[in-house]
Amino acid sequence: MKTNILGLPVKESELLVKELNVLLSNFQVYYQNLRGIHWNIRGKRFFDLHVKFEELYTDAQLKIDMIAERVLTIGGTPLHTFDDYIKNNKLTVGKNISNDEKAVHLIVHSLSDLLKIEREILNKSAEINDEGTNSMMSDFIAEQEKTIWMMNAWLEEEL
DSSP states (O other), X not given: OOBOTTSOBHHHHHHHHHHHHHHHHHHHHHHHXXXXXXXXXXXXXXXXXXXXXXXXXHHHHHHHHHHHHHHHHTTXXXXXXXXXXXXXXXXXXXXXXOOHHHHHHHHHHHHHHHHHHHHHXXXXXXXXXXXXXXXXXXXXXXXXXXXXXHHHHHHHHHO
C-alpha cells in the first residue's frame, strides 16, 4: 500500500479529499445562509438574533478555512467556485428569510445535514487512522450537536 508523507494510504486519502470537499461546499452554503438571515432578520428578537447569527457565520467561516486546509494537508485541492459548491450542496438554501423561527429552523436543519456528512467522514478517516481529520470532525460534531440543542431549546420557548 502506497502512503503519502503523512503515512496515510494515498488512494483512501484521495477519497477522503472528495468527502471533505463535499463538506466544504455544504459549509459554504451554510455560511451564506447565515449571512442572509443575519442581514434580513426582523422583529422583536432582532438584536439578540442578529448578534447570534453573526457569531455563527464567523464560526462557519473559520471551519471553512480549517476544512480547506485539511484538504491541502492530506494532498488534495479544495473546491473554491460557487459552481462546485452548488453541485455538491445537500443543504436547503434559505432565501429572504426574515422570520426568527424560520431562520432558527433553517440553522437546525442545516446543522443536522452537516452532521450526517461529518459522521461519514469520521467513519472513513477512522478506517485509515487519519487522526487529524478524526479530531477535526469530532470537534465539529460536538459543537454542532450543542448548537442544535440550544436552537431547539429556543424554538420550544416560542411554542
